Amino acid sequence: MISTDDIKFVAEQAYKRSGLVLSTDKGYLLESRLAPLARAEGFPSIEALIGAAKRDPNDRILWQITEALATHETFFFRDNTPFDLFKQEILPVLSRARGASGSIRIWCAACSSGQEPYSLAMMLEEERARIGNLRFEIVATDMAPRVLEKAKAGVYSQFEVQRGLAIQRLVQHFEQQGDQWRIKPNIRAMVNFQKQNLLENFSNMGSFDVIFCRNVLIYFDADTKKRVLSRLAAQTAPDGYLIMGAAETVVGLSQDYAPVEGRRGLYGKAGVAKSAAA
Structure with missing residues (x-):
């Protein structure tokens, strides 16, 4: 379970980088979007991924987290x-x-x-x-x-x-x-x-x-x-x-x-x- 502090940290960083607004009740969204990223980056858990993001001097992981949280839903001739x-x-x-x-x-x-x-x-x-x-x-x-x-x-x-x-x-x-x-x-x-x-x-x-x-x-x-x-x-x-x-x-x-x-x-x-x- 992602802690409230970790959710707040991710929400603040995502807002800073993309304008995306995430409330603290969106822990389920972080779970679904960040679990695949954590696996791809070789981290044992989402908490470990976020911990690494806090220590990353180049913000590479934070940008990956931001991209993962962004909604990329689209399709051809959407809405006509x-x-x-x-x-x-x-x-x-x-x-x-x-x-x-x-x-x-x-x-x-x-x-x-x-x-x-x-x-x-x-x-x-x-x-x-x-x-x-x-x-x-x-x-x-x-x-x-x-x-x-x-x-x-x-x-x-x-x-x-x-x-x-x-x-x-x-x-x-x-x-x-x-x-x-x-x-x-x-x-x-x-x-x-x-x-x-x-x-x-x-x-x-x-x-x-x-x-x-x-x-x-x-x-x-x-x-x-x-x-x-x-x-x-x-x-x-x-x-x-x-x-x-x-x-x-x-x-x-x-x-x-x-x-x-x-x-x-x-x-x-x-x-x-x-x-x-x-």
């Missing part, structure tokens, strides 16, 4: 609505604004193992005839090197491709390798994966026309949400969009964004009129 909004509402508006030879930059923040940015890449590839010479750059980031390596490889199990992918897309955009599926090179080449912690400075990433930051802020406290939203707004183009999860909102947290009327989870820069695509 954001992708429908992107295709039916955002893409036509930005295409007209940027012109046939323009470019659109997209950021998928906290991308985990890559299913979200690859879903967008597949959709854009399928829309190529309609969007013409419009150029796209998809930047996908996460704080966890382990999931980023998986994302870069673009190799998924049968279970992973069955979650959200229609059989037509699987056949069109993947190559089977034994009992796994690898995304074809043209789709992988459309996504640039980078390590980035949302709690750290990301002003050097430049301006984005669309930012996907879904199911991330729900794990932060109010002050952290406000800080992250403020910095996201600074990276959003004046006529750009922020897409959040269905259970998330900017209301009461940010004056930089305003909801797009009738479009749940979709936000534009405050003071810039947004409406449904014609």
Whole structure:
């Protein structure tokens, strides 16, 4: 049984590094998430793992603990609505604004193992005839090197491709390798994966026309949400969009964004009129 002091220590360190809020009644979460890490690192118990983390001068183990506690749940075309909004509402508006030879930059923040940015890449590839010479750059980031390596490889199990992918897309955009599926090179080449912690400075990433930051802020406290939203707004183009999860909102947290009327989870820069695509 993990002691309350150890839970408090891990919670404080995880919050410091990732913004993740863990209450002291989440001992069961630590048990389930840290037991595999303790075994992989050769420790006889979770308590021994935490003890080593307290003595680690380089914070390597603490970062591993933080990554293990972070939620990396994702799947292809998760929730559908954001992708429908992107295709039916955002893409036509930005295409007209940027012109046939323009470019659109997209950021998928906290991308985990890559299913979200690859879903967008597949959709854009399928829309190529309609969007013409419009150029796209998809930047996908996460704080966890382990999931980023998986994302870069673009190799998924049968279970992973069955979650959200229609059989037509699987056949069109993947190559089977034994009992796994690898995304074809043209789709992988459309996504640039980078390590980035949302709690750290990301002003050097430049301006984005669309930012996907879904199911991330729900794990932060109010002050952290406000800080992250403020910095996201600074990276959003004046006529750009922020897409959040269905259970998330900017209301009461940010004056930089305003909801797009009738479009749940979709936000534009405050003071810039947004409406449904014609």
